[in-house]
Amino acid sequence: MVRRRRPGSGGRRESWDDTAGPRLRFEREALEHGLAVRREYTARPRRLSYRIQVDVPEFDEQRELRIVMPSSPIRSPRVFVNGPACLRHRYADGSLCLWWGRDDEARRWVTRDGLYALVQLATEHVYCEALCREGEAWPKAEAPTRHRPRCPACPTSR
Amino acid sequence: MATPTTRTSGSRLPASAPLQSILEEISVPMDVMKEARRRRDLVLEIAREHPSVRGRWSSGSVAYGTANSPLEDADGGLKMNRRLADMRQFGPDAPGLGLGPGPLMEEIGYFVLVRLRDRHYPKATVDVSGKRAIKFEFHDTVDLDSAGPVDPYVDVVLGLARPEGARGLWIPNRKAPGGWDLADPAGHLQAMNGGTDKPLRVLRAHVVRLSKRTVKHDEHPVACSWNLCALALELVDDADLELPEAFARFLEGASRLILDAPTPDPSPVVAPIELPAGIPASLASLRLEQKASSARAAAAALTAGGARAHYAELFGPEVASIRSRERTDYLRRLGKGTPLAAAPSIVSAPSEAHKPTRSDGAPPQAW
Numbered sequence: 001m002v003r004r005r006r007p008g009s010g011g012r013r014e015s016w017d018d019t020a021g022p023r024l025r026f027e028r029e030a031l032e033h034g035l036a037v038r039r040e041y042t043a044r045p046r047r048l049s050y051r052i053q054v055d056v057p058e059f060d061e062q063r064e065l066r067i068v069m070p071s072s073p074i075r076s077p078r079v080f081v082n083g084p085a086c087l088r089h090r091y092a093d094g095s096l097c098l099w100w101g102r103d104d105e106a107r108r109w110v111t112r113d114g115l116y117a118l119v120q121l122a123t124e125h126v127y128c129e130a131l132c133r134e135g136e137a138w139p140k141a142e143a144p145t146r147h148r149p150r151c152p153a154c155p156t157s158r
Numbered sequence: 159m160a161t162p163t164t165r166t167s168g169s170r171l172p173a174s175a176p177l178q179s180i181l182e183e184i185s186v187p188m189d190v191m192k193e194a195r196r197r198r199d200l201v202l203e204i205a206r207e208h209p210s211v212r213g214r215w216s217s218g219s220v221a222y223g224t225a226n227s228p229l230e231d232a233d234g235g236l237k238m239n240r241r242l243a244d245m246r247q248f249g250p251d252a253p254g255l256g257l258g259p260g261p262l263m264e265e266i267g268y269f270v271l272v273r274l275r276d277r278h279y280p281k282a283t284v285d286v287s288g289k290r291a292i293k294f295e296f297h298d299t300v301d302l303d304s305a306g307p308v309d310p311y312v313d314v315v316l317g318l319a320r321p322e323g324a325r326g327l328w329i330p331n332r333k334a335p336g337g338w339d340l341a342d343p344a345g346h347l348q349a350m351n352g353g354t355d356k357p358l359r360v361l362r363a364h365v366v367r368l369s370k371r372t373v374k375h376d377e378h379p380v381a382c383s384w385n386l387c388a389l390a391l392e393l394v395d396d397a398d399l400e401l402p403e404a405f406a407r408f409l410e411g412a413s414r415l416i417l418d419a420p421t422p423d424p425s426p427v428v429a430p431i432e433l434p435a436g437i438p439a440s441l442a443s444l445r446l447e448q449k450a451s452s453a454r455a456a457a458a459a460l461t462a463g464g465a466r467a468h469y470a471e472l473f474g475p476e477v478a479s480i481r482s483r484e485r486t487d488y489l490r491r492l493g494k495g496t497p498l499a500a501a502p503s504i505v506s507a508p509s510e511a512h513k514p515t516r517s518d519g520a521p522p523q524a525w
Contacts, residue, residue, distance in 0.1 A: 036460070055463025057498060058484045062464055089517050097518035107515050117512040124498045125517065127488065138517065139492040145519040 022073075023048070029116035037115070045071065050115065054123045059130050065122050073111040076101070079122045086129035089138065096125045100143030173402035173456045173465035180469060181364055181401075183476045184371050186229040189302040194220055194310040198232035201294050201312045204273045205236050205266060210245055213237035217315070217343045219370075222350040223363040224387060226371055229308075233291070235315040235343050236266065237327065249318040249328045250336045258337030259330035260286075262316055267292040270314075289332050290339075291315050317343065326427040342425035346384075349391055349424040358397040365401070365408045366390045372449055372472040378434070380442035381416065385431045388421045402457035402465070409450035417443035 030037055030052075038051040048069040055062060066080040078095040089097050098121045099108045109118055128140050202214040218233030219225035238245055249256045267286040274282045274294065281297035291313035299307045317327035318338070331339040351359065369386045373379045381389075393411040394404055415421065417439050420430035433442055449472055456468035470477040488498055495514040 053461065055461045057463075057488060058481045060463040060467040060470070060481075062461060089519070091518075099513075099515035100518045103516060107513055109513060109515065113512065120497065120512045121515060124492075127498065128492070128517070131485075131489075136489075139489050141495055141514065141516040143516040143518045 025114075026111065027115050029114050030119060033116055035116070035119060042068075047071070052119055054119060054126070056130050057123070057127050059127070061130070063126055065119060067115070067118065067122070076109075077118065079118065079125075081122065081126050083126075084129075084133060086132045088132065089125065089129065096122055098122060098125055100145065103143070171400050171402050171457060171465075172459055172462045173469070174400055175462050176466035176469055177368070177402050177405065177456070179480055180473050180476050181368065183473075183480055184226045184367060186225050186227045187302065187305040190227075190229050190305045190308050190310070191220065191225070193300055193302065193308060194229055194232040194312075197294075197296060197310060198234045198312045200278065201270055201274065201314060202234045202236065204270050204277075205314065207273070208266060208269050210238050210242055211236050211266070212239040212319075215317075215343045215347065217347065218313070219383065221347060222366075222387065223359070224350075224366040224370065224383070226367050227305075229310060231293075231311045231313050233313045233315070235317050235327075235329070237317050237319060238262070240319055245318075250338045251321065251328070256336065256338075259316060259332065260337070263288075263292050263330060266314075266316060267294075270294065288313075290330050315341075315343075317341070324427075326425065340427055340429070342423075342428050345425035345427075350387060355397065358395070361397055361399070361401065361404055362390050362394040365394050365405050368405055368473075369408060369412070371476070375472075375474065376445065378437060380433065380437050380445045381412075382431070382434060385416075385421050385433070386412070388424055388431055389415060391424055392421075402453070406450060406453035406457045409446055409453050413443045413446035413450055416446060 027037065036053050040049045040051065041047065042049060050065070050067040050069075052065045052067070053062060054065055061083065064082045066082075068078045068080070070077055078091075078093065079098060080095050085094065091097055098118075101108065109121055124140070128138060131139055198216065198220070205211050206214060214237065215235045216233070217235055218231075220229070220232045238248075240246060240249070245262075246252060247257050248259070248262055263286045267284040270292075271282060271284040271294070279296045279298050283295050283297065285293040285295070292315075294312045294314065296309060296311065299309045301307050315329050317329050320326055320328065320340075325345065326340050326342040328338040329341040329343075330337060354362075366383075366387055369390070370383050373381055373386065389412045390408060392415070393408050396404070399407070416433070420432055420439075422430050433439060452468050452471040456465040459465035459468060466477060491498055497512050497514055
């Protein structure tokens with residue numbers, strides 16, 4: 001029997017992260033590269049999130065990324081990382097400012113780039129933060145937005 | 159609900175890549191190796207022109223494939239013809255009171271030096287006062303592209319054959335009564351390079367090189383290189399093991415064996431290998447056990463970075479050097495807008511480069 005949903009009857013709205021096909025395509029490259037990926041769903045609002053262990057290049061520190069996926073693919077995920085922060089390149093909620101939203105797609109992560117590219121970007125960001133804490137200048141290109149010259153978390157500003 | 163996923167990157171241990179990079183860091187550039195071998199062969203060939211010299215051999219780390227950088231010397235030996243009247247008076251088994259090695263070392267040393275200066279190296283010098291070896295220095299630095307300036311010297315040991323049928327040679331030991339020790343260079347070379355298949359020989363050589371280097375980092379090394387070679391002959395016997403596992407097992411086994419008794423020499427005619435002066439077996443065993451613990455933790459690490467953090471306890475200067483090079487490379491890439499993704503040690507195997515993004519600034523309210 002085919003059950004038809006009556007218009008206006010409510011019911012849970014499906015988001016892209018609930019459906020196996022797009023989600024598996026999104027994760028595939030990360031899994032192929034052997035990343036230890038843990039998938040989680042938050043209850044309200046229901047959101048897909050990932051916990052992924054990464055190594056900070058050169059420093060050999062292990063960190064855990066928490067990637068909270070948005071309700072819709074057209075919005076950006078938020079990426080958090082445990083351990084010490086460099087607040088100069090964090091948003092107010094502590095998530096990493098990985099790209100400038102006004103850049104065109106060639107310089108900005110979009111959903112079809114996949115989870116692996118997002119993890120690489122986040123790892124690169126965490127590496128830049130580690131350098132920053134050692135007193136190096138931010139080694140990556142920065143968007144023409146307002147950046148605080150020094151971060152209270154940096155040893156150089158104490 | 160969390161959904162753990164399994165690793166799919168194959169059976170290689172995460173520790174393999176960092177340990178391999180350490181091995182490369184301590185490797186001798188091929189050009190340097192060739193130059194050292196060339197000088198050794200030159201000295202031995204000149205020495206063979208002496209009527210008392212009957213044969214030659216190669217020995218030491220260059221011959222065994224266990225040399226680490228920086229390579230300072232190459233070792234060789236000369237077998238003397240004891241049938242000549244002049245030679246019969248040397249050695250502990252000579253009639254009457256056999257002569258010590260001093261005069262013979264001087265004779266061969268200066269014989270080679272004169273010809274070495276005439277033909278190739280006018281600034282060459284010789285030191286015949288060593289405990290065992292005649293040391294030829296060339297004072298002729300060669301600038302190699304791969305390694306910069308090098309000037310390897312050559313150590314040559316003289317060997318007296320034993321009575322017909324007896325294995326081994328008498329080699330100089332000026333600190334021993336009588337001045338001679340029993341040695342078996344041919345037996346050692348055969349033990350290290352012969353018999354077993356190449357994969358096992360290569361694995362064993364890698365384990366020895368890593369062990370030599372970590373032991374050398376201690377203020378008071380607890381075992382000589384040859385002791386580590388002899389232990390490896392006994393302990394490294396499974397070519398299917400990955401290097402991190404073989405290395406950890408070797409250190410664990412060496413810690414155990416060295417506590418039991420002095421390591422037997424691979425040659426039955428040579429005395430067991432003593433620990434360095436002033437190092438008790440208990441201390442040597444404890445130090446090797448500590449190193450084994452770090453190697454074991456590295457082999458069990460889930461990520462390459464985690465493994466390298468443990469290896470830094472064993473190979474501090476090497477890991478620091480590798481990290482320094484990585485930083486230079488990463489900074490160059492980031493400065494050019496090239497993502498780090500193409501760098502080999504990041505996250506996992508390199509993928510196609512991700513986009514070179516620009517970091518957004520934190521909005522004012524973040525502060």
